Amino acid sequence: MMISKIAAGKSIVKQETDRDYRYLILDSTKIKKCIHFDYVILIKHGDLPYPKRWIRYVNFKPVKGQVVPVEDYNREDYEYIFMPEPGLSDELKSGLELIGQPIDDSNKFGEFLSQLDIIPDQLLPVVKEEINFCLKSGVEPRAIDAYEYEEQGEKVYVILDLEDNPHYIEKEVTEEFQAMQTVEAYELPTKDMHLYKVNDPSSSYSPERWFIYSYADENFPYFEEIYEIENLLPYTAFKELQVK
Template identity: 30%
Template sequence: MKIKKSKGKSPIAGKGLIHVELRINKKILQGNFLAFKLEIERCNMEKLLEGKRIFRQDGEADRYLLLSEDFIQKYYYFYEVIAIKKGELLYPHKWLKYSCSVLFPLDSFNLTDYEYIFSTDKWLANDIKTALEPFLEIQIDNQLNALLELTEIPRGSELGIRESLEKEAYKEKDLSIIEAFSCPNQDNRFIILDSEFSDDDITYERTKDFADKVILDSYQRRLGNYTEYLYKLAPSKNSDSYYLSEISWYYRGIDELGNFDFLKLIYDIEDMLPFTSFFKL
C-alpha cells in the first residue's frame, strides 16, 4: 500500500511548530528581560557609588563608609612635631608645636618654607640644652615646653642648635604621604584612609568590591530630614571578587553629624520587613 504525501501542512504539525516557536521566543524574551533587569540593577549600584569611595571601618563601628571624592585629598602626614618657619629659629615662641597628628595638603605644602620640622625626644632636648648652656641657663624638658615660651634665644647658640636639629629634622625622602577625608561638617576633622596611620579603624578600600555587585531589592523610609535605605546585594554575573561574595542585606544610614553615609551589614531582616516602616522601591 502506498502512502500519499500530503500537499499541505498537517494541522497538528503546525501547532507543534507554533508551540516550539513560542517556547523559544519566551526563553529569548526572558533572557533579554533578565539581562535588562541586571543592567538596571548594575546602573543602580553605579548610581549609589557615583562620586564616592567605600572604606571598611573595623572596631566598634563595623561598617563601610561612603565618602565623597570631593573631600578626599592627599596630605603629608606628621605626628607630634615642631615646625620652625624660615627666619624664626631664634624666636622659639613662634615655633609651631603639634601635639598630635597633623596633615599638610600635598598641593600647597612646601618643605623649603621651613627651617626644620622635627620630633622631640630626650636626646634632642639634651643636645639643645648643651648648645644653650654657655649663653642661657634653662631647664629643658623632653617636649621643649620651657624653650617654646622664650621670646628669643642668644644668637651665639644658633650654630649649636642648628647642628642638633639637622640630625633630627625630616628630609623630603622621609615624608609620609597619605589620603584623608575632610569632614565637611567639622572643622579640622579628618579621617585618615591609610590603615598604617588611621585613628579611626580604617582598614581597606572596598570600592571595587561593591562596584562588582548588583542591587536585587531596595527599601526606604523617611526619618526626619533623612531617608534610610535597605539594600539586598548580590555579586554580579561577571564579578571576580571573592570579598562579600554572598547575597547580603545592608542598612544605609548617615553619621550623627552628617559628614558621610555608611553601609552596615545586617542579618535576619527579610522576614521582618513587613513589620517595619520600610517600603519597597
C-alpha cells in the same frame, strides 16, 4: 535605587568602629593629594631663636593645619623640618639648667623651649646641634590622599592612606559594592536610611548580605552590614521599595 548605583562614581573605604565596621561612601571629587605634617616640628626662616613661633604637629589624629593640599605647601618657607627625638641630650640639659630652666625626664625636644620667648645666644649652638642630629633621619612631610569636607566653615581632612591611619580606615572596597546585586530594598518613613538585601559575588562566606545605607550626614553617608534582620523586618518601620 540599587546599591551598585549608589556606589557608582564613589570611593568606598572600610572603617573600623567601636562596634564593628562601616563603609564610608566618599565623593571621589573631594579626594585630594595633600601634605601630612606627621609628628614633625617646622621652623620658618628666622624663627629658630623664638620657640613660641615653632609649628608643632605631634598629634596622631590631625588637627587644623596638619594636613594641607599640595598646592598650598612650599618647602622653601621652612628652614627646618624634623622629627623630634623623645628626650634631651646631656649637653642641652646642662645648658638649660645654667639659665634656670627647669627640666625633668618627661621633657621632650621642642616642648621644653615653649616657655621661652627667646633662646639665649649661648644655647643656640646646642639647639642647632640637636636639630641637626634629628635631621639625619631624613624625615619630610608625606604626600597622602585625603578626603576634604567643610565643618563650620573650616576645611577638614580625613586621611585615606592605610599606613599609620589615624581614622581607622583599613582598605578600599569600591569595586566590591559596585558588583553587588540588589535583591530587596526598604526605606524608613524619614527617608534618611535605606535597607538593602544584596547578592555579593565577592563574598566567600555567604553571597547574601544585608546593609543599612545611612545618608543623614551628607559628608559621610555610609553602608553598615547588619545580621539576622530578615525575621525582624515586620516589626520595624522599614517599607519595601520596588527594586529598579
